[in-house]
Amino acid sequence: MAGDGAERTGATRRRGAALEQAILRAAADELLESGYAGLTMDRVARRAGTNKNAIYRRWPNRAALGVAAYRQLAVANLDPPDTGELRGDALELLRRANCHWTSPLGEVLRGLLSGVGEEPELLARLQEQAGAAGTAGWLTVLDRAVARGQASPEARHPRVATVALALLRNEIVTRGIASAPDAVLVEIVDEVYLPLLRGRARPGVG
Amino acid sequence: MAGDGAERTGATRRRGAALEQAILRAAADELLESGYAGLTMDRVARRAGTNKNAIYRRWPNRAALGVAAYRQLAVANLDPPDTGELRGDALELLRRANCHWTSPLGEVLRGLLSGVGEEPELLARLQEQAGAAGTAGWLTVLDRAVARGQASPEARHPRVATVALALLRNEIVTRGIASAPDAVLVEIVDEVYLPLLRGRARPGVG
């Protein structure tokens, strides 16, 4: 692992994109090993077989490097589940999200989220990937439910679709935990998500 | 403000609770002025008219001091609104919460939340105050709505009651903003919160 950096002694000097990639990979590896808190510029430089100059020429500070490195780690999201019923799909999506927070990658993201702190620009860049990826799956699942007649078209509203995800995120953030118990997921789906969709099924009623 | 510390030259030496209070007040003042990011042990010590020893004898590290100091700032929460209708009450509660995040106090809390980072214990202590305070108001508002016949008793569920608040928090956290536009609050209430309560009004339907 990270062979790129270690065996670089005596080799030819890298430039431009090659070096940039090496730095990003080194930073990503450090993120996975030590999290954002343990990501230091010196160690990244050493691991990439270069020095801090090369890094600071490309990223203005540690946070920016962290966010950029995280992009390397961001994986393509899987196909949304299709269990044949809305409840099963929703639970599955929630469970996947819940697992993601526990994974090494999720841990990195949590560290990054809390570490980036005062820089909304970077935060936005993080959410772009993590957030947008989630929304699509929920809309797909909802579409299928509408097609099946298990939900009304009024349910198709981005904020509504991702309510369950938002609640899970809230649970994790406010409690400072890595993942929520499964019972919480079930509760979110049964006590909030499904009733909400029911409530939106009759737009005229009040 | 902070007069305690500045005029301490030549006075008698403080001990125990008196000194502890002085430190906490100094730390709280620093929090308000510079946020958690700007809270340094040296400055707190200087402002309290003491030195770092006295601080480290009481709190193990900066984060712990920050959280303890924040308690000093936490205000009693106001009475929940009573506009006579559920929608108005909910919107008002949301607007208050939204303002709170923008206030200096909210700024401190945000900084603290992101700064405490890897210490779930401290995080939990923070949420104890900030979180619990919120829930009560929502339950009260819901109770009144139930009494008026505007909501069914099934709505009285802690997770359900605070859904709007959770969504707002999610909005703020994921976007890295200080406060959400009012349109978002309205959307949360009209597109999610009220439909959800409607959906829970008929437990047997499916």
Next chain:
DNA sequence: TTCGTTAGGGTACGCAGCGTACCTTAAAGC
């Protein structure tokens, strides 16, 4: 009142980590 114990005050230090400066040296382009 005196004397020992406790806790505060003063200060200096070690250490880590960020970001910068400056010079040397290799790669690329003409």
Next chain:
DNA sequence: GCTTTAAGGTACGCTGCGTACCCTAACGAA
């Protein structure tokens, strides 16, 4: 080959956390 550009090496300044030591005031018991 010669110039320009960018990488490498290294050292440094700075800030801030947490610790160590020693001195001194307050407190309490004899």
